[in-house]
Amino acid sequence: MNRKVVLTGFGCVSGLGIGLAETWRSIAAGESAIRRLLREAPTEHPARRMDGPAAWVDQQACRAALAGEDLRALGQIDPLSLHALAAGVEAVNGAGLRGHPALDRRTAIVMGCGSGGNATMDQAFERLYARDLPKVHPQTIPSSMISAPASHLAMLLGVHGPTFVISSACASSAHALGEAMHMIRSGRVDVALAGGSEACLTLGSWVAWNSVGVMADDTCRPFSRDRKGMVLGEGAAVVVLESEAHAAARGARILGELAGYGAASDAADMTAPDSAGIETAIRAAHEDAAVLPDEPALISTHGTGTRLNDPAEAAAIRAVYGSALPRHTAIATKSAHGHLIGATAALEFVIGMEALSRGAAPPVLGHLGTDPECDLPLALGPTPIDHRVLVSNSFAFGGLNAVLIGRLSA
């Protein structure tokens, strides 16, 4: 039986905009959503203010995108779920699946999230620890659960099939897309809404991320000399995956194919990446997709701009592609939308597929010059491409690697 998995809907929100059209317009024009975030401290302690580069979602615009949707039954909605809902509704509406009978029983929802509803938890803890209040809002747990975005999407869209969240830090939504692809291949479902969501631009998360020592104080400069680290973003992206037979039977517009997925664990270190694990995941994805490494591809790198990620990823890419590397084009879109943690892989996959279909690679921003350890065929300006294959890399703290291969349909 043909269980090819095709793509029939995309949706995304990030600092670049609400919806894929706005996102693409911004990123193709070389615009960056990274700006100085300055939020004064909620108390008299100046150390508690947030001040540094970040790429945040316009929450008001995100809510406006959901105007007309009946969200009442969903209860309190953390930005984590708000982002997922906006991206999910765009993807499902774009796929022409809204209200389709398949959503009822033959659809899965698999979302990837790195953390739960940080804003809700921050508000609750601020009451306890800063204001010495004894109670927190009764919906603190349901609205901040890491699984809330999946539940909220299922409630709004009437999905009764398998619904859950996968968490693997910065690779969460790559694992979500890949595992959802296998659910369709195995025949468990015909359709899957797969993606990721994150909303971590809150004081607690901000201070914790800065404590790791991997944050840039200027901007995100992937694979560049003098790069200083990563920049936090937030948002969500959702992809409608569908068996080819199901999509064809309903006359759906096919946007491409999720052709392969490779996953591997470094089993080595909680923060430092390991080239061997990365290489294993990339090779596994190629094998799964039956795409040879010498076929010209758009490589959407993980490209965080940290001291350790970029050379480890570049070494793995060089090992896999060898002398064929110059045929490929590498992009690093975190330089435009920041690092969306659990949502980043899905957003990068959507942008990568859009780049293939439009024949244009969005430029790597903030590049100051080549770091010999990170020498890759980067698109440093808007670059025309005719590749039909996307390789989308995602690697997480704790050594969790997941690589997706997308392909334009013949």
Next chain:
Amino acid sequence: MTVSTEAILGIIAEESGLDPAALRPDATFEQLDIGSLDVASTLFAIEDKLGVVIDPDKLDRNATISDFVGLVMRLA
């Protein structure tokens, strides 16, 4: 926040997600489809913003909006 009918109705609307115009005095919580978690959220906000503590056992699903406003005003 001062305890007033308007403030109480505002809190019910915010916590239940209902349009304030839907909160007719004679409508019960059940008729308005205000579930148990929304009731708990409303009581939390009444205590938090108006300083009025209400024992959840004192409320039943057949209480009307008018009953609830009266209860809060009496306890204020």
